[in-house]
Amino acid sequence: xxxxxxxxxxxxxxxxxxxxxxxxxxxxxxxxxxxxxxxxxxxxxxxxxxxxxxxxxxxxxxxxxxxxxxxxxxxxxxxxxxxxxxxxxxxxxxxxxxxxxxxxxxxxxxxxx
Amino acid sequence: xxxxxxxxxxxxxxxxxxxxxxxxxxxxxxxxxxxxxxxxxxxxxxxxxxxxxxxxxxxxxxxxxxxxxxxxxxxxxxxxxxxxxxxxxxxxxxxxxxxxxxxxxxxxxxxxxxxxx
Numbered sequence: 319x320x321x322x323x324x325x326x327x328x329x330x331x332x333x334x335x336x337x338x339x340x341x342x343x344x345x346x347x348x349x350x351x352x353x354x355x356x357x358x359x360x361x362x363x364x365x366x367x368x369x370x371x372x373x374x375x376x377x378x379x380x381x382x383x384x385x386x387x388x389x390x391x392x393x394x395x396x397x398x399x400x401x402x403x404x405x406x407x408x409x410x411x412x413x414x415x416x417x418x419x420x421x422x423x424x425x426x427x428x429x430x431x
Numbered sequence: 432x433x434x435x436x437x438x439x440x441x442x443x444x445x446x447x448x449x450x451x452x453x454x455x456x457x458x459x460x461x462x463x464x465x466x467x468x469x470x471x472x473x474x475x476x477x478x479x480x481x482x483x484x485x486x487x488x489x490x491x492x493x494x495x496x497x498x499x500x501x502x503x504x505x506x507x508x509x510x511x512x513x514x515x516x517x518x519x520x521x522x523x524x525x526x527x528x529x530x531x532x533x534x535x536x537x538x539x540x541x542x543x544x545x546x547x548x
Contacts, residue, residue: 322474351535361520361538374535409474411536419465420536422474 320344324410324423331430336398339426341410342391350393351411351420352378352385361409367393400430433458437521437539444511444546452506452542454495454521462523464488464497464504465536469518478506478519513546 323342331337343350351366365375365385375385382404384396397404407427413420438453456462463482467475479488484499493508504521521539 349534360540363535363537366535411475419463419477419480422467422476424474 322410322412322421322423324426328427331400333430334399337400339395339408341393343412347412347414349413352395353409354406356406402430405429433537435521435523435537435539438542441543446546446548447510450508450511452519454504456502456523460525462525465522466495466506467520511546513548516546518543
């Protein structure tokens, strides 16, 4: 089965450090999403891309977060500087056609101490 | 804007019991509706979907029917198993071409289901 691959699976970092999370979408999928999951807020959309172009990043704190797709096989989410409140599980998802659902990766569990 | 409201959890049932998890939605367009399941320590998996009114999605014994008149998409299963213990998310995406860019998934808050033997 094709899958969305996220790295790293777990990341513990100190406050103020830069964190980069990576996602390899399923080959041929042209839409990529970044979601954040916390107990308090549930699933929040941070950003998404279609054909590598950002369509909506309104859910992302612009001063510290950035999301890019350098090429069709890689999406990145960067936090600089990281803060304890950024501790969460970050999911990447990809898809091709609206209405068919999207495939999620296993997530990156980030802990900022 | 679009929103999804689902049944508060947690829900605890005995094995072989009947399951219903309620989900209602608000959407300005013509949404597709989804149920996702998340097992402990894993990402979300698509469980079933329905793309238009009166469609029934089904998978692994779970079913949900897209009811436009009541704006609902309730998840049901006739006989649950311990292995069904997970968190279930109802979601929608608006796929109108005229609303380009609105196909992002809007999720409910999730319902934690625990099945006891």
